[in-house]
């Protein structure tokens with residue numbers, strides 16, 4: 001057990017293992033199983049092994065595989081996909097993949113739980129709970145979706161996004177072996193997302209003692225493990241730390257929700273296709289500057305590690321394929337998601353956003 005906080009904190013049954021397939025048969029319930037995953041896993045033969053793991057007494061017709069998940073899942077696509085299995089007696093959903101896979105599975109879980117409601121209606125409800133057995137097996141270490149009760153649904157035509165609230169996995173299976181083949185960029189961006197979740201819950205009006213502890217532990221683990229993974233992508237101990245950090249940060253934002261850095265990130269992702277982890281982390285150092293380390297209760301040794309880590313990212317270089325700094329500065333003219341900015345401990349107005357964006361550029365340019 002990496003940290004006692006994982007279980008102490010969570011309503012989700014968190015299983016740490018080095019063989020996720022061996023855990024699954026005991027966790028599924030009667031009825032059919034929907035496996036939500038991405039094409040890569042089907043190709044790599046994992047799905048074949050998965051279906052075999054239900055051999056011996058199980059009828060393989062019970063398992064339906066949905067591997068059409070796309071990054072940033074779209075509302076219409078989710079609705080159409082759901083209609084293809086709505087009437088099959090699915091009582092367990094297993095999500096094997098990154099944040100978009102788990103978000104897709106959460107949307108399906110919501111729709112199967114409330115068959116009489118449309119997705120449109122579900123997105124406006126704040127009182128829904130998951131009625132199917134949802135098991136999340138994350139294959140990236142970042143979003144924390146394996147423990148959070150939220151999912152993001154995108155509508156790219158209108159440049160908008162919606163949050164589904166209330167669907168939390170019953171079980172999260174953490175197997176670091178699933179992350180060993182991720183290239184460094186697919187490790188870095190999710191780790192930056194998790195780091196950002198840690199900070200978003202620290203400068204948050206709703207923070208608690210426990211969310212603070214989880215966030216600080218997550219930040220510490222990322223500062224320690226990310227350079228180790230950069231050295232050796234197959235370092236399973238370091239991979240495990242990153243996985244644990246992402247889950248801890250996910251638990252922290254389950255309490256507090258995200259704040260200003262995520263509000264700023266959304267237009268970067270929807271208008272300029274900046275990967276989420278980059279979009280929500282390029283402003284972190286500037287925001288730390290503005291809030292002040294003292295207010296964050298951030299030990300100064302940890303602050304220097306964070307600042308070293310973020311400076312090494314080189315945001316100017318990382319952002320340049322997607323957006324110019326001048327376009328980043330123009331974002332201050334937009335209206336930001338108030339359900340996020342409202343969580344920030346400092347009142348947010350246009351002047352503050354301008355200050356954060358200018359300071360982000362300044363700090364990135366000295367890197």
Ligand SMILES: [Zn+2]
Nearest residue numbers: 143193197280
């Ligand atoms: Zn995020």
